[in-house]
Amino acid sequence: MRVLIVDDEKLARDRLRELLNDIGGYTVVGEAMNGAEAVERTGELNPDVLLMDIRMPGMDGLEAAMHLMGMENPPAVIFTTAYDQHALDAFDVNAVDYLLKPIRKDRLAKALSKAHKLTMKQITEINQARPEPAERTHISVHLRGNIRLVPVPDILFFLADSKYVVVRTPTEEHLIEDSLVNLEKEFGDRFLRIHRNALVATGYIKGIEKSPAGTWQISLKNLDKKLDVSRRHTAQVRRWARNRPMSA
Amino acid sequence: MEIADKTRPWIDRLKVYGRNLEQRLGRKMPSVETPPNGQSEFLPNFCAGEVVFNVVVVAEMLAIVINLIIPRNFISATPLQDLLLLSIFIQWVALAGTAVLCYTRKHLNRLPNLRALGMAYLLLLLTTFTVSECTILLLWAVGRLRTPFPEWYTSFHILNLTISAIINGLLLRLFLAKHELQSRTLSEARARLQALQSRIRPHFVFNSMNIIASLTRSAPEKAEAAIEDMADLFRMMLSQDETLVPVKNEIDVANKYLALEALRLDNRLIVNWDVGKFPRKAVMPVLTLQPLLENAIRYGIEELPAGGTIDVRLWEDNDQIHIQVSNPLPKTKSKQAKSTPGQSLGNIRQRFQSHYGEQATLTSTEDNSRFTVTVVLPTRGGNP
Numbered sequence: 124m125r126v127l128i129v130d131d132e133k134l135a136r137d138r139l140r141e142l143l144n145d146i147g148g149y150t151v152v153g154e155a156m157n158g159a160e161a162v163e164r165t166g167e168l169n170p171d172v173l174l175m176d177i178r179m180p181g182m183d184g185l186e187a188a189m190h191l192m193g194m195e196n197p198p199a200v201i202f203t204t205a206y207d208q209h210a211l212d213a214f215d216v217n218a219v220d221y222l223l224k225p226i227r228k229d230r231l232a233k234a235l236s237k238a239h240k241l242t243m244k245q246i247t248e249i250n251q252a253r254p255e256p257a258e259r260t261h262i263s264v265h266l267r268g269n270i271r272l273v274p275v276p277d278i279l280f281f282l283a284d285s286k287y288v289v290v291r292t293p294t295e296e297h298l299i300e301d302s303l304v305n306l307e308k309e310f311g312d313r314f315l316r317i318h319r320n321a322l323v324a325t326g327y328i329k330g331i332e333k334s335p336a337g338t339w340q341i342s343l344k345n346l347d348k349k350l351d352v353s354r355r356h357t358a359q360v361r362r363w364a365r366n367r368p369m370s371a
Numbered sequence: 372m373e374i375a376d377k378t379r380p381w382i383d384r385l386k387v388y389g390r391n392l393e394q395r396l397g398r399k400m401p402s403v404e405t406p407p408n409g410q411s412e413f414l415p416n417f418c419a420g421e422v423v424f425n426v427v428v429v430a431e432m433l434a435i436v437i438n439l440i441i442p443r444n445f446i447s448a449t450p451l452q453d454l455l456l457l458s459i460f461i462q463w464v465a466l467a468g469t470a471v472l473c474y475t476r477k478h479l480n481r482l483p484n485l486r487a488l489g490m491a492y493l494l495l496l497l498t499t500f501t502v503s504e505c506t507i508l509l510l511w512a513v514g515r516l517r518t519p520f521p522e523w524y525t526s527f528h529i530l531n532l533t534i535s536a537i538i539n540g541l542l543l544r545l546f547l548a549k550h551e552l553q554s555r556t557l558s559e560a561r562a563r564l565q566a567l568q569s570r571i572r573p574h575f576v577f578n579s580m581n582i583i584a585s586l587t588r589s590a591p592e593k594a595e596a597a598i599e600d601m602a603d604l605f606r607m608m609l610s611q612d613e614t615l616v617p618v619k620n621e622i623d624v625a626n627k628y629l630a631l632e633a634l635r636l637d638n639r640l641i642v643n644w645d646v647g648k649f650p651r652k653a654v655m656p657v658l659t660l661q662p663l664l665e666n667a668i669r670y671g672i673e674e675l676p677a678g679g680t681i682d683v684r685l686w687e688d689n690d691q692i693h694i695q696v697s698n699p700l701p702k703t704k705s706k707q708a709k710s711t712p713g714q715s716l717g718n719i720r721q722r723f724q725s726h727y728g729e730q731a732t733l734t735s736t737e738d739n740s741r742f743t744v745t746v747v748l749p750t751r752g753g754n755p
Contacts, residue, residue, distance in 0.1 A: 131676070132578065133637045138585035157676050178574070180676045180701070205577035224581035276702075 124235070125152045127170035129161040129187070130203065131179045138226065139174055139203075146232045158182030159261060159272055162190045165198060166269045172199040172238045174222075174231075177207050182260050182272075185210070185250055190263040192243045194270060199238040213252035217245040258309045262290055264297040273297060275313070279327045279346055281306050283320035293345040317341055317360050318353040331364055413484045414491060415550035418473035422546065423466075430465035433538060434458040460506060464535065468498040492543060499535035503528055566718075570608045570658065572665065575632075582634050597634060600627040607658055615654040618685070618692065622646065625660040625683075632668055639678025640668065647686035653750045655692060656726050660685075662719050663696045663744055670715070671698030671742065690750045697743035716744065723748070 126149050130136045136154050143149045152168045155161040157179040165173065173191070177184040184202055191197045202214065202221040214221045219241060220234045261272040273290060282289040287298040288306070307314065307322055314322040329342045331352070339352040339360065352360050415422065434457040438450065446453045471494050472479075479487045507527070511519045521527075579601060586594035607624050622644075633640050642664075660683075667681045679699035686693050716735060723731040727749060735744045 131673075132582065132635050134582045134585040134634060135578070137589065138581060141585070141588055178673075180674045205575075205581065206573035224577050225584045226581060 124149050124172060125168070125170040126150065126235075127153050127155065127161065127164055127168060127173045127198070129155045129158070129173055129175040129179070129184065131156050131176065135176065135203075135224070139231075142226065142228050142231050145228060146235070149235065158184055158187030158190075161187045162263070162270055162272055165191055165194070170198050172201060172235065174201050174203055177202050177204045177210060177221075185246065185253075186259055186261070188241060189243070189246050189250070189259065190261065190270060190272065192241060192246055193263050193265065195268055197240055199240050201234050201238055209253050210249060213249040216252075217248050219245050219249065262297075262299060264290065264299055266297075271297070275310065276326075279324055279343055280350060281314070281322040282350075291346070315360065315363055317356050318351055319355070321350055323350060325363065325367070331360065412476075412480045412554075413487050413547075414472070414476050414480055415546050415553075416473075417469050417476060417546075423469055425546075426465050426469050426542070427462065429538070429542060430461045431458060433534075434461045437461075437534075460502075463506075464499050464502045464531075467502050468495045468539070471495070471498050488543070488547070492539065495539040495543075496532060496535055499531055499539075500528060503531045570662075571605070572669075575665070578635055579631050582631075586634070593634070597631060600630050603627050604631070604661075607661075610657055614657040616657050617651070618649045618653045618655060621655055621657070621660045622685070624658070625664055628661045628664060632664075636668070636672060636678060639675070640672050641678070641680040643680060643682045645682070645684040645686075647684075649685075649687050649692070650750065653687060653692060655748055656722065659723075659746070659748070660694065660696075663694065663746070666715055666719070666744070667696050667698035667742070671700055674701040675699060687750060692746075692748045692750050694746040694748075695743060697741050700737065700740050700742050702740065 126143060128136050128139045128151055130139070140151050140154075143151055152170050153164050155164045158175075159182045161173060161175060161184075162182075164170075173188075175184040175187065188200050188202075191200065200220075202219065203224060203226060204210065204221060205224040211221065220238060222230055222234055259275065261274050262278065264271045264273055273292060273295075277292045279291045279293065281303060282291065283303045284298075286300075288301050288303060290297045290299055303316075303320065303322055307316055310322075313324060313326070315325050315328070317323050323341055323343070327344050327346075329344045331339055331341055332349075334340045334349075334351075338354070339357055340349040341352060341360070342349050417423075434454060438454045438457050441453065443450065446456055472491055475491075475494060479490055482490065507516065507521070507524065508519055510516045579597070583594050583597050583601075586597060604624065604627055629640070629642055664681065664683070672678050672681065682695070682697045684693070684695040716733060720733045723733055723746070731746070731748045733744065733746050735742065737743075
């Protein structure tokens with residue numbers, strides 16, 4: 124069985140490696156230091172199971188698992204944690220495997236022998252159970268069976284297009300299967316609804332101007348494109364413009 | 372007999388309610404007494420088996436006392452029959468009152484304390500009146516009374532309400548006092564636990580143990596040193612809050628803590644020390660420096676994939692110890708960091724307050740993606 128070890132602490136990774144060596148029958152195909160790396164490595168190395176710490180800088184283990192579940196053939200995930208009371212209660216409720224640090228060899232062997240794939244539902248419920256339900260740091264985009272992570276701070280806008288949502292960064296454009304309603308709920312403090320089909324990152328708004336046709340348009344930093352503000356959202360956009368911090 | 376039949380479903384319902392509550396009590400003691408916001412409720416839980424039992428006992432005692440003082444042949448032929456009828460009536464009043472409070476408690480507890488108490492009291496009197504009225508109507512309905520307004524109608528109500536006012540007042544007072552005592556003990560215990568947990572952060576402890584387990588194989592000497600550091604650190608964490616220690620000792624402890632964190636965070640943690648000259652008598656409360664460093668690591672270094680540098684400056688000036696700890700901050704705050712570093716400083720600030728009163732200050736600033744905490748303490752410990 125091919126194992127990917129994910130932990131931000133080197134000695135914690137070493138320990139897992141040694142324990143796996145002791146147990147035998149498992150190959151460590153690689154290591155990752157945070158959630159984003161874990162998602163990348165999983166795409167490259169195609170492991171059967173991930174041993175993944177929950178608390179990591181940047182992207183944490185739960186979010187990484189969320190992105191992984193979107194893969195065509197996701198690996199099994201066993202979480203490791205030192206102490207994470209709220210998450211652990213939710214893990215028990217949703218029958219998700221986890222190991223408590225310091226990790227014991229017999230527990231590790233048992234967890235690996237019955238390692239199974241997570242479902243999106245399990246992960247979402249665990250996330251909801253946390254004191255502050257997390258918003259994703261990245262959006263995962265599927266490219267020919269592979270996962271690409273787009274950091275949320277890089278995103279200029281989301282544009283709904285019949286079945287898909289277009290994710291636009293200064294340099295790239297991707298399609299994701301999500302709804303603007305969900306995205307707005309999750310990233311509402313970072314994005315502004317300007318149209319039934321558009322959410323714009325407030326940090327990238329350069330100005331609001333009137334088009335020759337008399338409607339309002341938003342111009343963006345880093346991209347030469349104007350987005351229409353619908354009549355229904357004009358009041359909301361103008362309210363935002365009045366309250367925006369001076370530095371922006 | 373009809374009265375008894377009427378009361379049975381009530382009692383059954385109460386029993387079921389009590390049983391459910393007992394189950395909940397057995398599983399999670401604090402959750403019953405305390406709502407999620409951590410504030411203790413004013414009115415106790417009247418559906419609890421213990422309270423219901425007490426109510427029944429007191430009501431029965433009242434029935435016996437009344438039975439002893441009323442003239443014979445006043446209600447019925449034999450004293451035993453008197454007692455039976457009195458018991459049924461009083462139990463009915465008592466249990467109905469308990470049930471009313473049980474169901475309205477949630478709403479009453481939203482009111483200010485005094486008004487909640489007043490409302491509860493009025494509800495009990497209203498219950499007494501209603502039950503008395505029902506009794507008369509029932510007797511009339513079964514043909515034992517010729518009219519729903521017998522000549523003793525007014526005196527019956529006045530008597531019942533007076534007795535009810537006295538007994539209910541006493542009982543409410545009793546239950547409230549007991550409830551207050553319970554919730555105070557509970558909140559004290561919780562505060563103690565919280566204080567201990569804020570000192571010994573479980574996340575740090577278990578991660579460190581995992582690291583030590585890893586080191587026992589690869590580098591036994593390092594593991595040995597780590598265990599020694601941890602022992603010293605724990606000794607400090609378990610010591611009395613009031614202990615004042617020389618500045619040098621505090622720096623030693625902080626270094627032991629940093630050695631452990633360095634094992635964990637590897638090359639992600641760099642600490643720059645800048646320690647000025649201190650008179651030998653300069654003291655500070657035990658574990659003043661370590662929590663500041665822990666804060667810097669938790670909200671700074673741990674959240675940065677590449678780590679960063681913590682700057683620690685200590686100097687003495689004008690009979691005051693100045694401590695300044697600054698750490699880098701992650702650009703986009705991740706989920707755990709949402710509770711900003713400023714919030715977790717509350718505990719530390721509280722400790723200084725209890726030690727020094729207004730003589731100590733703790734300020735924090737955030738600029739250029741660095742977070743800086745500055746603490747100023749009187750050099751000689753000061754007097755709280």
